[in-house]
Amino acid sequence: MQMRRTGAVFAVAALALGVAACGGNKTYASxxxxxxxxxxxxxxxxxxxxxxxxxxxxxxxxxxxxxxxxxxxxxxxxxxxxxxxxxxxxxxxxxxxxxxxxxxxxxxxxxxxxxxxxxxxxxxxxxAHQDVMVRKDDTSITKPQDLANKRICKAAGSNSYKRITEPPPDGQLGLSTAKTVDAANYSECVQKLSGSNLDAVTTDDLILAGFAKQAGGNFKILGQPFTDExxxxxxxxxxxxxxxxxxxxxxxxxxxxxxxxxxxxxxxxxxxxxxxxxxxxxxxxx
Missing domain, CATH: 3.40.190.10 (Periplasmic binding protein-like II)
Structure with a gap:
C-alpha cells in the first residue's frame, strides 16, 4: 500500500514538472x-x-x-x-x-x-588602459604618481582605485596616502569631480573618454596609461x-x-x- 502511494506521488510530481516546462519556464543548456x-x-x-x-x-x-x-x-x-x-x-x-x-x-x-x-x-x-582624468585647470596632477595625498573616486563594484592605492600584485602604484571617496558609480564620480569634491577620477581610458567628451572640455585625460584592462x-x-x-x-x-x-x-x-x-x-x- 505504501509503495502504491509513493508511486502515485512520483507520478504527480513528474506531471507537474512536465506542465512547468510547457508553461514557459523552459531552461537551456547555453x-x-x-x-x-x-x-x-x-x-x-x-x-x-x-x-x-x-x-x-x-x-x-x-x-x-x-x-x-x-x-x-x-x-x-x-x-x-x-x-x-x-x-x-x-x-x-x-x-x-x-x-x-x-x-x-x-x-x-x-x-x-x-x-x-x-x-x-x-x-x-x-x-582599455587605466588612466587619470582631472579638471581642465588642474596643474598639480600631471602623472598618476601625483595622486599621492589626493582624493580619488571609489566607485562601488569597481577595483580601479586599488590600482592606485595598493602595491602589486593586486595594485600598481602603491600610493597608500591617496584618499578614496565613495560613489555609487562613475557618473557620480564625475559629478563629484565637477563639484571639486574630488581631485581625480581614475579608471579605464574608454570610460574617461566618454565622460570627457560629454563634459565638453571641462576635464582632461593625462594620457599616461598604466594597466591593461x-x-x-x-x-x-x-x-x-x-x-x-x-x-x-x-x-x-x-x-x-x-x-x-x-x-x-x-x-x-x-x-x-x-x-x-x-x-x-x-x-x-x-
Whole structure:
C-alpha cells in the first residue's frame, strides 16, 4: 500500500514538472541554444557611461551596445535577435548572471582572475588602459604618481582605485596616502569631480573618454596609461559553448573592420586616448 502511494506521488510530481516546462519556464543548456530556439536575449550593459552605455529613451546607446548587437547577430547566424536591455552596474554583474536576470553582459567588464571563478568570459573584444582624468585647470596632477595625498573616486563594484592605492600584485602604484571617496558609480564620480569634491577620477581610458567628451572640455585625460584592462563578455559560469561562439564572432568583427569602425565612431578624436588597432588574443573559455 505504501509503495502504491509513493508511486502515485512520483507520478504527480513528474506531471507537474512536465506542465512547468510547457508553461514557459523552459531552461537551456547555453545561451546559444536559447537564441536558436527563441531568438530572444537579455543583455546587461551600463546605462550611465557616455559613449559606452548610456540610456537614451527606452534603450542604451554606445560602444558596448553596438558591440553587443554585432556579436549576438553573428552567433545567431546573421539574424538580429530580439534584445531586452537591462542595466548592470559594476556591483551586480556577477549576481545578475548567476540568477538569470541577464543572459550576457557587455559592460566595461574587465577579465580578472578574481572574477573568473564566478563568470565565464568571452573575449576580450578590446583592451582599455587605466588612466587619470582631472579638471581642465588642474596643474598639480600631471602623472598618476601625483595622486599621492589626493582624493580619488571609489566607485562601488569597481577595483580601479586599488590600482592606485595598493602595491602589486593586486595594485600598481602603491600610493597608500591617496584618499578614496565613495560613489555609487562613475557618473557620480564625475559629478563629484565637477563639484571639486574630488581631485581625480581614475579608471579605464574608454570610460574617461566618454565622460570627457560629454563634459565638453571641462576635464582632461593625462594620457599616461598604466594597466591593461581586457574587456570581456560575461556569461553564466560554465557556458563554454556560447563563449566559444562569442570568440569566433569577435575575431570576425575585428577582421572585417567593424570593431575599428565602432571605436572610431564613439571615441575618435579624444585627446590623450590611443585606440586599439588589432584584435586582442582570446583568453580561452573556462
Amino acid at each position: 545561451l546559444s541554444e536559447k537564441l536558436k530556439d527563441s531568438n530572444e536575449v537579455t543583455v546587461g550593459t551600463k546605462w550611465d557611461q557616455p559613449s559606452l552605455g548610456l540610456k537614451q529613451g527606452d534603450a542604451p546607446v554606445g560602444f558596448d551596445v553596438d558591440v553587443a548587437k554585432a556579436v549576438l547577430t553573428e552567433i545567431n547566424g546573421g539574424k538580429e535577435p530580439k534584445i531586452t536591455w537591462k542595466e548592470s552596474a559594476s556591483s551586480n554583474r556577477e549576481a545578475f548572471l548567476a540568477n538569470g536576470t541577464v543572459d550576457i553582459i557587455f559592460a566595461t567588464y574587465s577579465i580578472t582572475d578574481a572574477r573568473k571563478p564566478k563568470v565565464t568570459f568571452g573575449g576580450p573584444y578590446v583592451i 581586457k574587456y570581456g563578455i560575461g556569461l553564466k559560469k560554465g557556458d563554454k559553448t556560447t563563449c566559444e561562439a562569442v570568440n569566433v564572432a569577435v575575431k570576425k568583427l575585428w577582421d572585417n573592420g567593424t570593431m575599428k569602425q565602432l571605436l572610431d565612431k564613439w571615441f575618435g578624436g579624444t585627446e590623450g586616448l590611443k585606440l586599439s588597432e588589432t584584435a586582442p588574443p582570446a583568453e580561452g573559455c573556462s
